[in-house]
Amino acid sequence: MAVPAAASVRDATRYRPPSVTGLVDLIDRQVRERPYARALVTGDRVHLSYRGLSVLADDVAARLGGTGLRRGEAIGLAAANTAEFVVALLGAARAGLVVAPLDPTLPRSQLAARVEALGTRAVLLGAPAATGVPLPAPVWPLRVNVSRAGTAAVELAPDSHIAPYVRGAAGELSENDTLVLCTAGTSGRAKMVPLTHANVAASVRSLCAAYELGPDDATVAVMPFFHGHGLFAALLASLASGGCVLLPERGRFSAGTFWDDMRAVAATWFTAAPAIHEILLDRSEREYPGPQAPPLKFVRSGSAPLNSATQRALERTLGVPLLSAYGMTESSHQASSEPLPGRGPLKHGSVGRPTGVEIRIVDRNGRACPVGVEGEVWVHGPTVARGYLGDREETSYTFVDGWLRTGDLGTLDADGYLSLTGRIKNLINRGGEKISPEHVEDILAGCPGVAEVAVFAVPDEVYGQRVGAAVVVREGETVEREEILRYGRDRLAAFEVPDRIELVAALPYTAKGALDRKAVQTRYAP
Structure with missing residues (x-):
């Protein structure tokens, strides 16, 4: 059985x-x-202990508590991997808020769209503000100063002005929630995922x-x-x-x-x-x-x-x-x-x-x-x-x-x-044969001299789709298209072998490090 x-x-x-x-x-x-054990080390080699991190988080929580924000409401957090991000995250959580981490490098228009879609009441900003489109919620800059002498302080002056209730999805949140994360959105619009404690x-x-x-x-x-x-x-x-x-x-x-x-x-x-x-x-x-x-x-x-x-x-x-x-x-x-x-x-x-x-x-x-x-x-x-x-x-x-x-x-x-x-969404349909781009990529990446591979669908009037591959060659090495094809023919089914090989300098990736397949398709498939 x-x-x-x-x-x-x-x-x-x-x-x-x-x-x-x-x-x-x-x-x-x-x-x-272990209050004095190091929790964080900054890029300039300054240490922040667990006790110090906790004190800063409590400070942020107290300041946010005086803004009129209520438990279970959403607040955005746009920061790189810095002490500001960590302190803001823990502080907002201690204030009972639901934190929505946002990519600070997004174009201002995309950042504004995400803030509006969620309906955050404010955004904590731990990175320099981008210019351009204003956000549909007040922005509160936050800075953490840690000295080599071991002292640390928070600069955060949230005003009493917060965004009015809007039609964003934050109305679906509750006090059981603590985070909202956005999916990568490489095959469509990013989706908002609520995570509970x-x-x-x-x-x-x-x-x-x-x-x-x-x-x-x-x-x-x-x-x-x-x-x-x-x-x-x-x-x-x-x-x-x-x-x-x-x-x-x-x-x-x-x-x-x-x-x-x-x-x-x-x-x-x-x-x-x-x-x-x-x-x-x-x-x-x-x-x-x-x-x-x-x-x-x-x-x-x-x-x-x-x-x-x-x-x-x-x-x-x-x-x-x-x-x-x-x-x-x-x-x-x-x-x-x-x-x-x-x-x-x-x-x-x-x-x-x-x-x-x-x-x-x-x-x-x-x-x-x-x-x-x-x-x-x-x-x-x-x-x-x-x-x-x-x-x-x-x-x-x-x-x-x-x-x-x-x-x-x-x-x-x-x-x-x-x-x-x-x-499933990535499968290439070549005349009824379903081809996994990831499988072809894994095989071709084993070819000597090949660093990275991205496989994509090429529109075809006869088969519907054919297989294309964008290949990055390792620095200092030379690999010809025919070598890559020969390597693939020895290890792939005939219908999986790419019909087109593009030798490229680099492949596009998302912020989380995944191959950006939408960008690959747009760039190489036409």
């Missing part, structure tokens, strides 16, 4: 994740037990348990905090477990300073999107410090598929396992991950086992698929959001009886390891 492909894993080690209920008490234990707590606990994070751990904030990857994996899990997070200069990743930052904080791990891993690998010969590098325990990859060739090469360079993880904004970030060494076998090409949730593979009729059979990945558990704000139709389609329909295709093996095979 076929066994349905579903998996669920509970932590069975002696490690116990931190007991938190959400953002409000995220660092409370550390403040009680319970969602956040479950996510943080499962991340800490998966990687056994503790006070001896430290990391560098590579991924932006306004998306789940950087927010949950790097920031919240580190702070909840008593670790330390280095905030890079200007609050954003820089390959040129990355290893200096890692050494400055004695980092034990870091997490990044595949595009950043590719950059670090390409520059490793001249920049990786070798024996002078900090003693890493592991490295993590998420936000997009990581090709196996890059994974193996980076593992050889760094001398530690590179663990692939999988998740979505709608699942409060992580849903599965390859396990730590000694906690289970590493299966490269997979994204590991479920972490605190149940994963099921479902066919087009809603039935569970047998082991090894491809279907849609569904996720169920305490990290799954209840739906989307202001979009009942999309909510009813994506969230079914507590299950999240991810839109991703994959299989589960007999050990419960998930392997992703593509995304």
Whole structure:
């Protein structure tokens, strides 16, 4: 009898994740037990302790409490990976507000559209204000000053003027909510995902348990905090477990300073999107410090598929396992991950086992698929959001009886390891043959000299669609189109082999580090 492909894993080690209920008490234990331990290190190497961070957050909470904002109302937060973001996030949460992190680099018109769609009463700004279109809510600049002598202070002077009640989706929020995150929106408009205190707590606990994070751990904030990857994996899990997070200069990743930052904080791990891993690998010969590098325990990859060739090469360079993880904004970030060494076998090409949730593979009729059979990945558990704000139709389609329909295709093996095979919306239909761009990309990326690949659909009068590929060649190497095609013909089905190869200097990526497929299609398909 076929066994349905579903998996669920509970932590069975002696490690116990931190007991938190959400953002409000995220660092409370550390403040009680280790008040002077470093929580944050700024780009100019100034340390901020857990006690100092808590005092600043309380200050922000008190100031926001005097503005007329009420518990359960939404406030925007536009900042890079800086102390301002962290202090504002924790302070607003302590004031009982629902925080909506926003990308500060968005064009002002897009930022205004998101503020209006949600209906935030005000926006905390931890980055220089962009010029142009005004926001439909008052903007309150926030600054955190931390001295080398250990003193810290907040500059925030919110006025009593807040936006009037508007028609935004914030009316659907309640005091059970603590965050609103926007999806990447690469295949359509960004959707607004409300996350409760319970969602956040479950996510943080499962991340800490998966990687056994503790006070001896430290990391560098590579991924932006306004998306789940950087927010949950790097920031919240580190702070909840008593670790330390280095905030890079200007609050954003820089390959040129990355290893200096890692050494400055004695980092034990870091997490990044595949595009950043590719950059670090390409520059490793001249920049990786070798024996002078900090003693890493592991490295993590998420936000997009990581090709196996890059994974193996980076593992050889760094001398530690590179663990692939999988998740979505709608699942409060992580849903599965390859396990730590000694906690289970590493299966490269997979994204590991479920972490605190149940994963099921479902066919087009809603039935569970047998082991090894491809279907849609569904996720169920305490990290799954209840739906989307202001979009009942999309909510009813994506969230079914507590299950999240991810839109991703994959299989589960007999050990419960998930392997992703593509995304339903990305499939290319070549004369009836359904082709996964992600599969073709993974194969072609293994061609010697190839750094990155993006596969896209080329309109065709006969077949409907053909396969195109934009290829980035590694710096200092030369690869011809025919070499890439020959490599593909030996490893792909005939209908999967690209009909067009474009050699390009770089590929477009979203802010969270995922390939921007809309931009690829627009740029190379015509």
